[in-house]
Amino acid sequence: MEIRKVGMVGLGTMGAGIAQLCIQSGFETVGREMTPEFAERGHAQISRFLARNVEKGRMTAEERDTALGRLTLTTELEDLAGCDIVIEAIVEQLGPKRDLFAALDGILDADAILATNTSALSVTEIAAATKRPGRVVGLHFFNPAPVLPLVEVVRGQLTDEAVAQQVYAFAKAIGKDPIVCHDTPGFVVNRVLIPVLNDAVRVLDEARVTPEDLDKGCRYGLGWPLGPCALIDLIGVDVQVHASEALYEGFREPRMAAPSRLVNMVNAGLLGRKSGEGFFRYDEQGNRVD
Ligand SMILES: NC(=O)c1ccc[n+]([C@@H]2O[C@H](COP(=O)([O-])OP(=O)(O)OC[C@H]3O[C@@H](n4cnc5c(N)ncnc54)[C@H](O)[C@@H]3O)[C@@H](O)[C@H]2O)c1
Secondary structure: OOOOEEEEEOOOHHHHHHHHHHHHOOOEEEEEOOOHHHHHHHHHHHHHHHHHHHHOOOOOHHHHHHHHHOEEEEOOHHHHOOOOEEEEOOOOOHHHHHHHHHHHHHHOOOOOEEEEOOOOOOHHHHHOOOOOHHHEEEEEEOOOOOOOOEEEEEEOOOOOHHHHHHHHHHHHHOOOEEEEEEOOOOOOHHHHHHHHHHHHHHHHHHOOOOHHHHHHHHHHHHOOOOOHHHHHHHHOHHHHHHHHHHHHHHHOOHHHOOOHHHHHHHHOOOOEHHHOEOOOEEOOOOOEOO
16 A cells, blocks of 8 residues: 555644645645634644745745645545545544544545554554554654654554554655654653653752753753753643653653642743743743843
8 A cells, every 4th residue: 555645633733734744745635623714724834834935945836836735624534535644633632532543443444544643642542442453653743843854653562564664654755754663651752851851850959050050051061952941941841741740650750750840830820932931931932031
């Protein structure tokens, strides 16, 4: 089976970016959202990103129009019938993802592949909602998907070897630089990153270092492009806490549990860049103001 037509469920932050990669790379893509308004919002995000590519000389206006011509929008799941792979980027909750995969299982051809962009849920548990767990795989992009080269191809407990290889080749075909791993909490990158960021937050209190100096230490001493406090602000303090909880549930290692300092910040509404304040303060455009 060759992948020619892609289905994208959810055209939010991640889904719009992934759909953009697919149409830019020559794949007919059907984008499904819950309402026409959400679909239009996703389309607008894609158009904006592609317009920027034209401005920067990365593509011509004609190439942009051809790419946009490959995208169709729908609110009906049934319109995904005939897709060779469907990628899911809906809300990060097991129930809705399992419901979606069970429904898609009944709509798609028997050899179609189902991929989930989940960050922290078990690919194996999502796959178990279908009668084709061998054809279910994790395809974990990083934000912003059109920009960051990495994709984790995550093999669930029952994922067929051939499917993992095909999805790896597909990730390359849409311009990514994939790595392959098995389905464990946090996969590879978040498994390493989340506890390290939690360690950094604990060091703030232990060493009584300021967020500015901790970030400076990691940037100049470790060569990090961004210090841990600025990075948590960028990721979202709530997202870091949520990811920590998922990892802690999986491994029960104390350093994976969210530091109380972060939990307190979430309770106070200090979520980082998106709320205007986290460890640092930001203006409306997300630029640091202190
Ligand atoms: N944002 C990130 O940095 C990031 C990075 C990697 C992976 N992810 C994962 O990607 C997925 C989507 O994240 P996002 O940031 O794009 O979210 P988002 O909220 O921006 O978009 C989710 C979209 O899914 C739709 N949706 C929500 N519930 C649905 C349902 N039950 N059925 C169908 N559609 C539904 C919404 O209309 C929305 O447009 C999540 O699983 C998340 O963990 C996010």
